[in-house]
Amino acid sequence: MLDQVIEGYVLLHRDTLWMVKGCEHPINGFIAYPRYFKDGSKVKDPIHGLDIARRLGLVKYIDGLKMEVPVIPRYAIDSILDPFNRSLWPSLPNIINEFLNEIGALNSEDVGLTGSYLVSSLVSIKPRDLDLIIRDVREGLRIYDVLKDLREDGITEHHIESKDFSGTDPITRNELLRRRVLEGVYRDKLVYSIRVVSCKQNTEIRPISYISYYTGKVRITQALSPIIMPYIYEALGSGGAVLIKSQRMRFSEIPVNTELFLSSCRVERYVSGETYLSLDNPECKVSIVDINY
Template identity: 25%
Template sequence: MGCVPITLRLLEGEVLLYRGLGWVVKGYQHPGDAVVAYPRYDLINGGKLYHHEIKWLAESMRFWDCIKRTAPLIPLAEVSKPVVRMNQQVTYLLSTLSELIRNKGEEVEVSGSSILGLRNPRDVDVIVYNSTVETASVLRELLNKGVLRKAGEYVIVNEYLEKHSSRMPLENYLKLKRNTFLHFILGGVHVNVKLVSLSTGYNYCVDKVEEYASYNGFFKVLERITAPLIPARYLARVGNEIMELESLREVYSELEPGEYYVAGGVIEERRRGRVLVPDHGVVIPQ
């Protein structure tokens, strides 16, 4: 690992404070002096960013050779962990979830708008860092035993309306999440969990992209490699070629083996081979 301040994870979903705003970290690799992150929250006034987000994004966009594209980069020396204003209910949820998953090294952290300390939240975004295959198995077991209650379709629809309605049709989202175990009810609150396999990220290039090309077309998921852990990796067939598929998005972390179509995806040439990345596009189950 690089010389990263112990208080920072530099990992997918982590919220960092920079210029009074909450920036959500993307991915697990970053330039030595910066962090790839997107502006999402006004931490001073306790609200979400909307039209101001475009301004902050435009000012932070820089080209990074590691991924061969521009990304929002904020200076590592000027970021810190914000003081999370969790209410008692969210604190209880995090504590209970940690106990339920037996906490064998996993690190549970709140993310999303839950950091704003809103009263009576309808849903809570949680990231379980340092997750393992066993972490996923324990969650499934808790759902099967009824300790956790499976999220009803209305909850999944609300999640769609809140986060995904601008990207894909509802029917598509429901197909992707029909067998989800990452959405459940705990203490009367909808909990959306993202399982991240790393505990800390890297402040240097780990998986360099040599070049990339847009890809719109069919692919077949053959088997899961690391999914549903993020980075979610699969073995996939694209045309006559077998390659890896990788996603950092929770919505694409539970793909079942089968046929799909991606609109707006890319195929990256990396040092370890060709990789299909659907994250900026839409995956449509066939």
């Protein structure tokens, strides 16, 4: 069971529910951020979540990542909410079942329910948005094509974010949302977000050997993996061609020829030889200079 814990799983540790992040994890634990307390209150943002983890002694420096992250040890997990175990799903509103049917996911074993709806099966909260996780690339690409058709037909529309601008600014956040079908609003009623991951089991962390920081403009020249997390793009920066990578959904589906200004973003050189410009470190800020679509 623990080998299957990936992005979207929810871990209960004492009185706090933690959202697992990504596919790569330390051998003895899982990188996860606190999102809800068992009394139903919500952690405001990742920075607050990191403070909570630090107070609990759960922040660990991972040499392979060259940074501190919150880690729940395997032995400290009290229970696990599996997004793909439909017996754990709460009773869902008709609009969600309609949406799942529309995208052909009503009975798909590789489409999981996460976020506030999954948490509501354990904690007394009122879910707001629909969060889905897809662990099969082929299924994810099929659903993505359906989402494009739904947007073209006007059945979904883009979502406007009014408060969550972490790592960006309001203009950048909403300009990218306007061009994204993995997030949107279904029939003017349901706000949805769908992540497609490239793993069905967790793996060991790919070690980074060296980091530096980049500030300057980049222009997206090729979308290598704009739909499947991690999102990867080829770009031109001040030093030439560079690969950009992010685990954050706000940086999915960036159109080719988009010009961005990056501030204090990490350049990560891996032991295996690859180098990526990451958009995920807390200091990194991303803003749009020009977008073409």
